[in-house]
Amino acid sequence: MRTDVSRRMPLGILKRYDALLYPLVFISLLLVAWEVSVHVFDIPAYMLPAPSDVLDAMDSDLINHTWVTLQETLWGFLIANIAGFFVAVMFVHFRPVELSLFPVAIALKTTPLVALAPLLVVWLGTGMASKIAASALICFFPVLINSVKGLRSIDAESDELFRTYQASRQEIFWKLRLPASLPYVMSALKISSSLAVVGAIVGEFVGANAGLGYVVLVSSYHLDTDIMFSAIFAAAFIGLAFFWILEAIDRHFIFWQQEGAD
Amino acid sequence: MQSTAIQAPADSQGGNALVGDPLLTLQNCSLTLNDTHILRNIDLEIRQGEFVSIIGPSGCGKSTTLRLMLELLKPDADDSSGAGKVIFPKVRPRRGMAFQKPVLMPWLTVRGNVELSLSLGPQKTPQSLRRGKAEAALELVGLLAYANYYPKQLSGGMQQRVALARTLAAEPELLLMDEPFGALDEMTRDTLNLELLKLWENRANGLKSIVMVTHSLHEAVSLSDRVVVLSSRPAGIRTIIDVPLPKPRSAGFVSIEETQPYQQTIARLRRELHRED
Incomplete structure (x- = not known):
């Protein structure tokens, strides 16, 4: 303060x-x-390259790989959030959907993504699709849980107020549930933004010919530690920038409350 | 069926032929929710032109009675003495509800919150008229200057006024209030009560009747024409007391407590509330 x-x-x-x-x-x-x-201390470059060497290693090649990972991350993030929110809306409005899908969602959450990644590569190939899928899978659960929590966050009085005016289900959704859920959805976006990068890179570890995860893996085979560092930094930068952008959007649009959501 | 509880003398104001006609009647209403017997055989008629207060022990079912009037809850259909009914004259009066909390949407401006009551349900106001009606209602509660503020920028008393404006904007004929100022400090509460009284005496926005649930004997006596005393749960009507204070009351509101009829009515209500039966 x-x-x-x-x-x-x-x-x-x-x-x-x-x-x-x-x-x-x-x-x-x-x-x-x-x-x-x-x-x-004369540390060998394969153990710890100097920052200046890491900077040298940041060439146009790295930018291309970063672009690949960035695309996978964004698509995974987008798909997971749209799907997660949509399923959350279904959960809140149709109890049977929640009852049948919730255990599946939990199972999905508890399965380690690393264990699924090879399967995704088998199914979807070594291109971007398998990484997008990995990224979306890891993001999906937090989005779903937070959205459900947000859509249910309306208090009894607000609900009564709307019913007093005989508001339709659509009106209750658009004018009450949806805006009330936004702080929670926004937290979900922030959480999943970091996870989306993780998903994309795990996917690239398993089988890829481009992307930052691929660069990290290949450079480790050749002990090109400076290149490895440059890729790690690039990955961290994607996550950080993504988070910052969402934080700024959150502060600007969800001005009415910061507390309550987590 | 004529209720035993409402054989009070005709409205002392007389004059207007419409005054005194029933606006809403609860007939033999019992209510059981989740196996809890909350209300038993409530017979209560709300007439045009009257301000009715409901008092009773906490948790006895006062708010529930309002929810019956709003038809948010339905009376038991299988009561031993016949099904309970909520009866209206030919058409249902427009009803508005003021809650104990302001229940404002934090993402809407003050104006947006007031317009909310005009933009919901089958009877919503055409878009082009909403702004004007909302601003007129804000003017009534003296908050037009704050139309573009957000609720969290306002004090509790101002928020409660916005809530009142929201309710009034929809032009309710029957205004139902559930301890509307109960969460406010006493001075703010007193100010708002006086404002409410003035709005009521001017029949602002087509008001016909007000039913208010309160914990405060002072509020009940100083504002209303009749006070309904409920017994503890399952609540029935213990008695209904006419308040013999002259109207309009807003001019003498600040010194109303010094009058003898006021003190006698308060004393009578206290005796009724503490009576064992």
Whole structure:
């Protein structure tokens, strides 16, 4: 919490960017320390390449692979969220659907994705489709659970209010359930954004000829640790950027509550 | 069937021929929910032009009685003394409900919240008229200047006023209120009661009758024409007391407690509430 005193100080303008400034300074220091240690202690490049070497390894090839992983991630994310929300709507409106599908959803959640990935490659090939499927599968459950929770989050009084005006089911859905669920859905999007990257990369580990997971795997065979690092950073960057974008959307559009959803 | 509970003298205001006609009647209404017997044989007639308060021990079924009037709940059909009925004159009066909590949608502006009551159900107002009606209702409660605010930017009292505006915007003939100011501090509550009284005396937006559930004897006596006293669960009507205070009351509202009829009515209600039977 910023106090009023700090706002009035000459450095006040900098204080507003605390959240950005502190991590940037810290990470820069870390990188410098890393660079120096590698040279001072003469650490072999296959164990730990210097940050400058990792930067050198970031070429147009890496951009192409990042693009592949990014596409898989986005498609997986999109499919999982649309499907997850749709199934959640079915759950909330049709009890038999929930009763029959919920155990399946739990089973899906408890099955390790790593165990399924080879099967997906067998079914869908080594192209993007198997990675999109892996990504969508890992995202699906959190989206479903949060959406159901959100759609059910309306209180008894709101429900009565709508019934007092003889609101139709459609009206209750569009004007009450849907907006009430948005904070929960937004958390689901944020959770699944990180998971989507994991799914895509696990898929690429199993069988691929492009993508960041593929780069990590191949570079490990050749001990090209600098390339491996560049790919790891790229993957982390996708996840981070994705999360930040969603966070910004959340703050802008779901202005009415941050609490309540998790 | 004529109820024994409602043989009160005719409305002292007289005059208007419509005043005094029944607007809604609960006839022999019992209610059992999940094997809990909540109401027993409630006979109550709400007439045009009257303000009725319902008091009784907490949890006795006061709110449930309102929900019967709103037809959110149905009276038991298989009561030993015949099926309960909610009876209306030829057409159902438009009913509006004010809850204890404001129940505002946090994602809608104040105006949007008020328009909500105009945009739901089979009798919704055409889109082009909603804004004007909503703003007129906000003007009634003195919050037009806050039309573009969001609920969380307003105090509890203001939120409750927005809720009242939302209810009034739909032009209810019968306004049902479930401890509408019960969650507010006493001063705010007093202010809002006076505002409600003025709206009522002006018959704002076509109001015909008000039924209010309350825990406060002061609220019941100072605002209403009749006070219905319910017994503990399963609640029946213990008695109905006419409030012998002159109308209109808003002018003398702040000193109403000093009058003798006020004090006598309060004392009578307390005796009824504490009576063992």
